[in-house]
């Protein structure tokens with residue numbers, strides 16, 4: 001797959017839309033591992049802000065307002081990148097909230113574009129081959145953001161909370177709306193399973209809903225075997241899985257809900273199949289405590305599968 005991708009001469013664009021700290025990088029890590037770092041380029045569309053931090057403060061604007069971003073320039077750059085051209089990519093430096101000199105940027109055969117508005121305009125959507133929207137619940141997002149901003153970055157908790165509140169209206173207006181256009185939406189809520197008393201550390205247990213447009217042609221035969229025999233020898237962990245058809249903003253979708261953690265052996269079959277299709281050796285989905293796969297890990301796996309299907313069509317057309 002990596003060789004075919006390199007030879008295709010065209011760049012396949014994956015857009016991962018969502019708020020700051022919503023898990024975009026974490027979720028798309030599965031795709032990076034599947035295709036290998038050398039095949040996948042990535043950048044954040046934060047580089048396409050049109051106003052720096054001080055200018056936004058003076059105008060009373062948040063970065064979530066499309067007017068604080070150069071969305072047309074990004075669409076033009078994506079068009080060039082898809083043709084294999086080099087762009088002069090702007091650079092926004094978060095450490096000071098200012099712009100730096102643009103840098104030359106050329107993409108590998110797959111480009112993952114992460115950010116607040118990659119699906120916001122029609123011009124942008126035309127340049128995107130696969131659009132994903134990451135949608136953690138308010139409670140989950142707040143916890144992740146506080147953990148990262150206060151823990152890793154040393155910000156004050158009160159300031160982080162105030163920023164979260166200040167962003168809410170623009171988030172609803174300008175970011176949330178993009179889930180209407182995404183081919184896959186990943187909704188992440190707190191687990192509905194009680195924390196088992198025997199687990200000292202309940203870990204990262206979430207209920208993940210993967211909402212995907214129904215494919216016109218069925219996927220190629222992949223052995224999605226969930227091996228229930230492992231249930232009787234599992235050390236710990238609890239899960240539930242459910243599947244529904246639904247209507248999502250007028251689109252026919254499938255909704256797969258995975259809650260809790262699965263044992264690695266349950267998904268090994270499909271993971272191995274995808275890895276052999278892509279020619280990769282790294283595990284695709286995040287593990288928890290060695291033998292367990294988290295529900296967001298399961299979403300990584302299923303999105304990678306969907307991506308492989310799309311890539312194969314893309315390569316067949318090239």
Ligand SMILES: Nc1ncnc2c1ncn2[C@@H]1O[C@H](COP(=O)(O)OP(=O)(O)OP(=O)(O)O)[C@@H](O)[C@H]1O
Nearest residue numbers: 019020021022023024025026027144147148204296
């Ligand atoms: N699936 C997950 N399970 C547990 N924690 C997660 C998960 N996804 C994200 N987080 C937490 O949220 C933090 C932010 O995640 P990530 O960097 O993936 O978000 P992002 O949307 O790419 O953020 P930004 O756009 O601000 O760079 C991580 O450091 C981690 O603490």
Ligand SMILES: O=C(CO)[C@H](O)[C@H](O)COP(=O)(O)O
Nearest residue numbers: 019020046053063094097116
């Ligand atoms: O939403 C964001 C990232 O997607 C940031 O808030 C935005 O990029 C502004 O960054 P900073 O606060 O460092 O000026």
